[in-house]
Amino acid sequence: MNIIFFGPQGSGKGTQAKIIAKELQLAHISTGDLVRSTKGELKKEIDSYINKGNLVPDELMIRILKERLSHEDCKNGFILDGFPRNLVQARELDKITKIDKTFEISIPDDESIKRLSARLSCKNCGSVFNTITNPPKQKDKCDSCQSELFQREDDKPKAIEKRLEIYKEQTSKLLKHYNSIKINGLQSIELVKKDIEEFI
Numbered sequence: 001m002n003i004i005f006f007g008p009q010g011s012g013k014g015t016q017a018k019i020i021a022k023e024l025q026l027a028h029i030s031t032g033d034l035v036r037s038t039k040g041e042l043k044k045e046i047d048s049y050i051n052k053g054n055l056v057p058d059e060l061m062i063r064i065l066k067e068r069l070s071h072e073d074c075k076n077g078f079i080l081d082g083f084p085r086n087l088v089q090a091r092e093l094d095k096i097t098k099i100d101k102t103f104e105i106s107i108p109d110d111e112s113i114k115r116l117s118a119r120l121s122c123k124n125c126g127s128v129f130n131t132i133t134n135p136p137k138q139k140d141k142c143d144s145c146q147s148e149l150f151q152r153e154d155d156k157p158k159a160i161e162k163r164l165e166i167y168k169e170q171t172s173k174l175l176k177h178y179n180s181i182k183i184n185g186l187q188s189i190e191l192v193k194k195d196i197e198e199f200i
């Protein structure tokens with residue numbers, strides 16, 4: 001089964017994608033994680049887009065995604081988290097694979113801003129915390145590996161604004177294209193998961 005999760009920044013789509021992928025033994029493909037983990041020459045170029053809240057150019061993103069989809073763990077199906085972001089990407093995806101279900105986890109803008117402004121990420125293992133809803137046990141230290149926590153450059157106010165603008169102008173247009181199922185993202189993680197599972 002191939003699934004897409006849409007949702008504005010901070011909607012919890014990454015959290016849900018991780019949980020459901022594990023349960024259904026699907027590959028979880030977060031294109032944000034993919035581009036953030038790029039090394040070498042390409043990293044500088046990619047960071048210049050990400051840090052300002054802009055999208056990585058389609059051609060580059062599609063190349064990275066196609067490479068990832070060719071891995072063995074995608075044979076049983078996958079959950080896309082962060083792709084496609086616009087119509088160009090959606091059309092490319094339609095050419096190479098069939099999508100069975102898509103969901104939009106929906107939250108209002110002020111909730112996105114609140115959640116992202118409070119988000120802290122681990123420099124070492126990538127664990128994510130939230131100073132309001134899921135604070136680390138020790139201030140600015142990761143619970144799992146004790147490394148330092150930091151605020152992602154694109155979780156700062158100006159970049160958040162830009163990311164939400166792109167979501168509204170480009171990504172939300174895809175919801176109709178895929179006949180996406182809307183889920184209320186203001187509920188607890190457990191209830192959002194339950195709602196999604198009812199449709200799978």
Ligand code: AMP
Nearest residue numbers: 031032050053054055056061082083085
């Ligand atoms: P995310 O963690 O999904 O919010 O993605 C973080 C950043 O990675 C985005 O703001 C973009 O700069 C880049 N990115 C992730 N997915 C895509 C995509 N499908 N197309 C273009 N850029 C992307």
